Amino acid sequence: MTRRRFSLESQERRLGIILILPIVVLMAGFIAYPFAYNFLLAFSSKHLLSPSMNFIGLKNFFVLVGKSEFWLSLKNQIIWASATVSLQLVLGIGTALLLNMEFRGRSLARTLILIPYVTSPVVVALVWKWMLNDVNGIINYSLMTTGIIKSPITWLGLERWAMPTIILIAAWEWFPFVTICVLARLQTIPQQIYEAARVDGSSSWQSFLHITLPQLSSVLFITILLRGIWMFNKFDIIWLLTGGGPVRATQTLPILSYFQIFHSFKIGLGAATNTFMFLFMTGVAIIYFKVYKVSEEV
Template sequence: MIATQTITPRLERSYARLGVLLIAPTILVFSLVIVYPLLAAIYLSVFSIYTPTLEGNFVGAANYVKLLTGKAFWNSLGVTLIWTVGTLTLQIVFGVGMALLLHQNIWFRSLARSLVLFPYFLSTVVAVLVWRWLFNDLYGAMNHGLMQLGILDLPLDWLGSMPNAMIGVILVGAWKYFPFVVIAVLARLQTIPEHLYEAAKIDGAGPIARFWDVTLPQLRNVLVVIVLLRAIWDFKEFDLIYLLTGGGPVTSTQTLSLLVYQEAFGLNQMGQAAAYSVGMMLVMLVFMVVYIRKTGKEG
């Protein structure tokens, strides 16, 4: 009895030291990858720094005053919200629809489940090159097909004028990322008890009624998580939009990520770019808090 009481605290301390030792590499990597860049951005945001030399003067809150009073940040925030809401809506609609289709017992289901992942795993650069060719106003397949169908009389400049540029960017973003929704929703569909559908059929519910009364309530939790995750990822999207339009025409598709890049490497104002990035981080923090609270409640 006495031996057990003296050994147990030693074992607990030993396990505690082992736990700290095992988690130390993760904490180190987390600090280097996330904490240090965050603190560095906050530090740079109170200076007026010339990017090529990284030299400048302390300006205090001047960069944040420009952020709040200028139009650049708010215009880019509006563009970012339009892009995020537009592409996320299409991702959910097409993703859920495709997941419902692939959940059915169709003969090409295995092949279709493999092919539907193709856009998600395709390199962004390759995808953008293909879509830029499709959107080309002179020889693009998009204009050619619409003109053959009689929908258009003249070819459209898809990526060089508004609102066509924003529509084009949203379409490409939805096509690129909707497979993520398909994977998550399809996994949840396969766990819905079949007896729920059988009971709904006995009550006389048709396919649409079964979707609204059985399928959608069962998908609600996973859809909330999907929406929050995709909203965070789409909000900070950079490479796809930059390669498609570069933020143009003018600044009509310039999201906050592109604004930070343009300010830092186009105008060589690293301090102001850091202030914009901090403002962007604060907006994203809202999504992250909602996501953490939602997943915490489910846990």
């Protein structure tokens, strides 16, 4: 009897290993190997077109931090990631609260709000670029005909406007993700809590502050984490809208890395940039988890 049970257990264990093997192989091939190879490249001197690769220790990292372009890109990336995530949260929570209310056409509104999120970033970038065009764009035309501005603004071509413009576009594109997550949580908050608070004389603002927000904390924790990671690593929308310009005003680390590798052919330096991004993001994530833990305890 005991032997048979052991035999069954070992059979189940073997079956379990067989079942998870494909995903382990896939992860090793598509995640672990590229990650390890990038790490190796970061400590090597390698030209894109040359097969030779020499170990140079930390030299790439010293070269990287010695370049003003790196610090500018890091600053841009922090501004980009924090501003886009913050705006997405404000817009996402706001629209989720609205869509949680009873009104006619609510289902349609809930569907329509998803449009920016499900649209390809390529399409989003091309459409916005066209609308923001300095000579033919509808935005400049509308602002000029209504007398808000006197001459067209080069939204994506001026250093002072380019970053705010791409932040707004990115916030517009990805806030529905926050809306969906928050709305899903809002629908599970028992109405009795609000009713009890109302009986106790709580205002709408107080209810939001003391009931809604605490109830949303767990969903906001994961939403901020995911959106933060995704926005920090974002390449496509920035590349398509500005290419990192004008004069590197919107150049973030992923774009710097792209230029280092595919335009300057310095793979090692590009890999060092990527490794730095990984370490930076890991550090931020650790702090985030610690801070969240503290606030939970509080």
